Amino acid sequence: MLRVAAWLTWPAVVLCATVLVPFLLLLRISFAAPDPSGLWIPVVTLDAYRGLLNREFAGALLYSLAMALLVAAVTVSIGFPFTYLMTRLNRRAQVVWLVFLLMSLSLSDVLNAFSWQVMLSKRGGFVSLLAALGIVARPESLTPGDGAVWASLVYGVLPFAVVTLYPALSRLPPEIVEAARTLGASPGRAFRNVVIPMCRGPLVAAFVISAVLVLGAYVSPLVLGRPQSWTLAVLIGNAALAGHDVPRAAAMSVCMLVAVSLLGGVSAWATRRR
Amino acid sequence: MTPSGLELRGLRKSYGTYLAVDDVSLQVPAGQFVCFLGPSGCGKTTLLRMIAGLEAPTAGRLLLNGLDLTATPAHQRNFAMVFQALALFPFLTVEENIAYSLRLRNVARQERQRRVSELLALIKLSDCGSRRVEQLSGGQRQRVAIARALAQEPMLFLLDEPLSALDAKLRDHMQIELRLLQQKLRLTTILVTHDQREALTLGDSIVVLADGRVQQIGSPSDIYRRPANRFVAGFIGQCNLMEAEVLDSRHLSVWGRVVEVAAVPGGLIKGTPVTFSIRPEDIHVVPREDAASNALPGRVSFAREVGERVELRIDCNGREVIGAASPADWAALAGSADAVSVQLRAGAGTVLTC
Numbered sequence: 001m002l003r004v005a006a007w008l009t010w011p012a013v014v015l016c017a018t019v020l021v022p023f024l025l026l027l028r029i030s031f032a033a034p035d036p037s038g039l040w041i042p043v044v045t046l047d048a049y050r051g052l053l054n055r056e057f058a059g060a061l062l063y064s065l066a067m068a069l070l071v072a073a074v075t076v077s078i079g080f081p082f083t084y085l086m087t088r089l090n091r092r093a094q095v096v097w098l099v100f101l102l103m104s105l106s107l108s109d110v111l112n113a114f115s116w117q118v119m120l121s122k123r124g125g126f127v128s129l130l131a132a133l134g135i136v137a138r139p140e141s142l143t144p145g146d147g148a149v150w151a152s153l154v155y156g157v158l159p160f161a162v163v164t165l166y167p168a169l170s171r172l173p174p175e176i177v178e179a180a181r182t183l184g185a186s187p188g189r190a191f192r193n194v195v196i197p198m199c200r201g202p203l204v205a206a207f208v209i210s211a212v213l214v215l216g217a218y219v220s221p222l223v224l225g226r227p228q229s230w231t232l233a234v235l236i237g238n239a240a241l242a243g244h245d246v247p248r249a250a251a252m253s254v255c256m257l258v259a260v261s262l263l264g265g266v267s268a269w270a271t272r273r274r
Numbered sequence: 275m276t277p278s279g280l281e282l283r284g285l286r287k288s289y290g291t292y293l294a295v296d297d298v299s300l301q302v303p304a305g306q307f308v309c310f311l312g313p314s315g316c317g318k319t320t321l322l323r324m325i326a327g328l329e330a331p332t333a334g335r336l337l338l339n340g341l342d343l344t345a346t347p348a349h350q351r352n353f354a355m356v357f358q359a360l361a362l363f364p365f366l367t368v369e370e371n372i373a374y375s376l377r378l379r380n381v382a383r384q385e386r387q388r389r390v391s392e393l394l395a396l397i398k399l400s401d402c403g404s405r406r407v408e409q410l411s412g413g414q415r416q417r418v419a420i421a422r423a424l425a426q427e428p429m430l431f432l433l434d435e436p437l438s439a440l441d442a443k444l445r446d447h448m449q450i451e452l453r454l455l456q457q458k459l460r461l462t463t464i465l466v467t468h469d470q471r472e473a474l475t476l477g478d479s480i481v482v483l484a485d486g487r488v489q490q491i492g493s494p495s496d497i498y499r500r501p502a503n504r505f506v507a508g509f510i511g512q513c514n515l516m517e518a519e520v521l522d523s524r525h526l527s528v529w530g531r532v533v534e535v536a537a538v539p540g541g542l543i544k545g546t547p548v549t550f551s552i553r554p555e556d557i558h559v560v561p562r563e564d565a566a567s568n569a570l571p572g573r574v575s576f577a578r579e580v581g582e583r584v585e586l587r588i589d590c591n592g593r594e595v596i597g598a599a600s601p602a603d604w605a606a607l608a609g610s611a612d613a614v615s616v617q618l619r620a621g622a623g624t625v626l627t628c
Contacts, residue, residue, distance in 0.1 A: 173359060175358075175359055175361040178326075178328050178355075178357070179363075181327075181347075181348040181349050182351075182353060182423075182432075183374055183422070183426060184349050184378040184426060187349075190349075193374075197363075197365040
């Protein structure tokens with residue numbers, strides 16, 4: 001019995017080392033003073049947090065959260081029907097699609113961001129296509145811009161959403177949809193009435209994973225966005241790298257963690273068993 | 275006048291080169307209970323799914339009351355189906371499950387509630403309406419699946435082995451309930467099963483399927499007493515299949531002995547090889563000296579009590595015959611078990627040509 005109990009402490013050990021200790025360190029630094037020549041001076045002060053009590057930071061925090069929710073919503077709306085239809089294919093085709101999708105994850109963020117920049121530039125293929133179709137009057141670069149950031153983020157997190165949804169959807173018994181069909185539901189109706197409620201948990205999980213990934217996104221907003229639409233992650237990076245104010249960056253990170261925890265709490269509440 | 279009920283005309287389903295259902299034509303008159311019976315892989319479920327509209331036929335037509343529904347999608351057919359896995363919606367309560375088809379049809383709330391409580395009473399689960407599906411027992415879930423299917427007042431009631439997951443006692447009970455319900459509501463019903471007992475006790479008529487083809491359509495007693503071919507004779511119940519030769523219109527030569535039968539199919543000349551099929555209960559085992567005509571000599575090789583009768587295996591010169599006896603007869607016979615005669619009841623049995 002004792003040996004089993006000893007093994008069960010392993011998850012706690014791992015969580016301590018990878019989550020708790022770094023977080024406590026971050027928390028400590030957020031109460032320290034900046035050291036222009038080094039990293040931080042070990043005093044206890046609220047200066048870093050006081051420096052965040054302004055409209056600019058609140059705006060960035062809200063913008064980051066709103067964008068995370070928006071991109072997550074778009075990603076799940078695209079990813080859920082995609083994954084559902086994919087699981088209706090035969091095994092072989094499913095494997096091909098999954099491998100293809102996971103391969104896109106192996107591309108680096110930096111490469112993705114710059115590829116989008118090229119594609120959405122004035123002479124990139126996409127803008128020329130829009131002009132040729134008469135959707136825009138004159139080809140004009142779409143970067144930097146919010147739309148470019150959102151699009152590249154949807155592209156970046158979609159594979160994670162699909163991989164999260166895939167197990168639940170591939171285990172969805174086909175006869176439950178067929179039952180709805182024989183009871184009078186059109187295919188679209190059966191999808192809304194049966195498939196979505198059956199996958200509520202995985203849907204919330206995919207949404208939260210997408211939102212958290214977007215909150216942490218750094219490269220896309222930096223490369224494709226305007227300074228006024230830089231996300232919290234970019235501001236944190238700037239504070240630490242350009243501003244040499246590590247306590248300020250740590251304080252921002254703590255605020256972001258609180259926001260993410262709130263998101264997690266809401267999702268736990270949304271998936272609770274009624 | 276077009277016949278009322280369901281009609282299948284040359285229905286066919288192929289997957290690549292594999293023919294799952296091959297040219298099935300049959301009629302299900304309105305109000306009848308029909309069982310599709312066959313071994314697994316015989317195409318019976320594919321046939322039912324085509325009727326439900328869940329599978330598109332490769333060829334053939336499907337008509338209901340003379341109306342062609344071949345191209346009508348499942349949700350517009352108003353055919354109810356009960357699935358083998360039941361497929362109840364786990365995220366809804368019992369009431370919500372039953373009301374689902376009514377909600378789709380925009381039935382007003384009051385009317386919906388009235389129908390649901392009516393159906394709950396019908397399946398004797400009036401107290402369980404607000405429970406979740408997972409809180410019900412297997413038999414209760416079964417009844418909810420049936421009620422959910424019936425809520426839409428279907429034109430056709432389709433059941434795909436719905437009782438196979440239940441234990442024997444509960445299955446028996448549900449069979450009776452299902453039959454009573456069907457008679458009460460006069461529902462045109464098709465039940466798919468591989469369980470011959472279920473088919474024989476439930477169906478007004480039985481469609482025996484094998485290899486995607488209809489082997490025989492008939493009443494349970496027809497199927498049992500007058501099997502159309504060797505497959506049906508062998509699949510349903512215990513049956514002795516004996517090689518024989520035609521002698522004349524009333525007699526066969528079975529294993530060298532003359533046997534009188536009810537009738538030899540017309541057009542068969544003397545010497546035609548046929549199969550003679552006879553049920554164990556039509557075989558009387560007697561001491562050798564009591565043997566009359568229609569008898570084959572043999573030796574009892576095995577006996578076992580099966581309920582209220584004794585099943586006997588008789589070795590007739592190397593060929594096995596299955597017979598039956600009452601326990602009293604078997605007790606009287608036990609002394610002379612090595613020299614018995616197998617007495618075939620005159621006029622019993624069927625002559626099969628295929």
